[in-house]
Amino acid sequence: MTGLAEALGIEPDRVVAVIEALRARNETVATAESLTGGLVCAVLTGVPGASAVVRGGLVVYASQLKVALAGVNGRALYEHGAVHPLIAEELAAGARDRCQASWGIGLTGVAGPDPQDGVRPGTVHIGVAGPGPVIVDTLLTGGDRHAVRAAAVRRAVELLQAGIDRSPSGR
Template sequence: MSADDIVRSLKERGETVATAESLTAGLVTAALTDVPGSSAVVRGGLVVYATDLKHTLAGVDEALLAEHGAVHPEVARQLAEGARARCGATWGLGLTGVAGPDPQDGVAPGTVHVGLSGPSGSSVVTLTLGGDRHEVRRRSTSAALDLLRTHLKISVE
């Protein structure tokens, strides 16, 4: 899972990215900023592990959180949009899910929603990932980077 191609593509395009992460708690931002020169394209990241911070920091609708809980596709979409808007980035990534080992709000471990917000709108991918807590978080990070890579139309070599 290399973020080099994403950073390079964003630099070439003159675009930027920001994140709002729950279950990954900054792993996506860390992966991006491991790349030398990433400061030119990574605007910032919000770690919104607590449910109330999803609203106060990332702008997720309080009623949505109250009705559906923190692990919901629309929450991921709003996290991505919030990261993009609050950090002034071209692209926003939002992640929410259950890393485990226990369910959260009746949602099974391994359930992950990855949101992407960009110039042409927003989308969400829902995944069911196997493995332990560490593996779910690692695979969620990869999925978020892959989603951005796909929208940037970067071929994987």
């Protein structure tokens, strides 16, 4: 197990449990990450055998790539800005659909130190798209860039686990 999960404050057993649950259900996961720059995918792939369930990850820091790679609606991006719950939802669905996975995780937010488009640092929106309705959560946290990004990754793993636990087995 990688030390990355621990460095981000995530119990390694939680990540292993998520990977094992996906494997047992014959399901897969993909990510579309903005502020976390691929950290969620890196944490998931830190588990031996993760290649059986992790399809891939899109790092879509630039707004144009959110549209081109993750399929985010350009009009929604223009109307709401890059840091919005709807964008997290679309990133999650885009990761799932574009990577042909059972589950998609999408993250967008402001790690700081400065606000972005009027949104304060520490604001994070996370979406998890699976077989049912998309789960979207907003996290308001403090601290430096590392603390914000670590909190976002922790919450993304928690939300994925919650989604898996609530959904019917198999897709």
